[in-house]
Amino acid sequence: MSQAITSEQFSKLEQGKTTCFFNESLISDFTAEMLSPSYWQRQDAVTGSAQGRGTTWFVAYKDNNNNQHDWVLRHYYRGGLIGKIIKDSYWFSGVESSRAACEFALLRHMKTLQLPAPEPVAYRVIRHKLTYQADLLSSRIQDAQDLVAVLSEKTLTDDVWQRIGATIKRFHHHGIYHHDLNSHNILLDDKEQVFLIDFDRGELRTNPVNTEWKQANMARLQRSFLKELNKLAQFYFTEKNWQALMSGYQGLN
Incomplete structure (x- = not known):
């Protein structure tokens, strides 16, 4: 059973151990699957990728008015030596203190300051007992x-x-x-x-x-x-x- 909690144009979606937060004004038909590369691959909406600690995916989304939005989907991976052992899991101490939630909040703040940085679209946190994994969807800087x-x-x-x-x-x-x-x-x-x-x-x-x-x-x-x-x-x-x-x-x- 899912529950959406709306605050201004942003919404929170909870499904079992998965919590998502998204910008309703950008993505009104949001589902948690949109934070997975497989969703965009099924839609034939992957426009490219880049390699870092993991694969960053570039995807295209068409809203209800048929306007295209170009976004970046990134999974959170650990760096350094610990990243070779614990690839993408972090200790869970609450959704709001997760890597994804903190970056999303900072991007929102920077947007209010009109700083040249990506716009936040959505994030997902999946809890696994004492740990979590996370993903972030943000706007792509064009050209x-x-x-x-x-x-x-x-x-x-x-x-x-x-x-x-x-x-x-x-x-x-x-x-x-x-x-x-x-x-x-x-x-x-x-x-x-x-x-x-x-x-x-x-x-x-x-x-x-x-x-x-x-x-x-x-x-x-x-x-x-x-x-x-x-x-x-x-x-x-x-x-x-x-x-x-x-x-x-x-x-x-």
């Missing part, structure tokens, strides 16, 4: 590539690098902590507009005195550029590019 893909093909102007830095500063200015800020999680669209993605384990940090996390974020990003530079045969990144990025970051008050 965009991550910086690693872009910089493997071409150089960027100082203006674009400065815009990347200024965009990151906007997030930091609003207290948005990105747990894994790296060159894969920054996108450029075909108009060279900048977006940040993948806010798993991200947080809202409102203490204006503590700025160490911002410095750590930027240091992590710089290391990721250097890592790709050492790994890839062709990767257009120099110290001058980093200085231009930091110029954009420091120029926004």
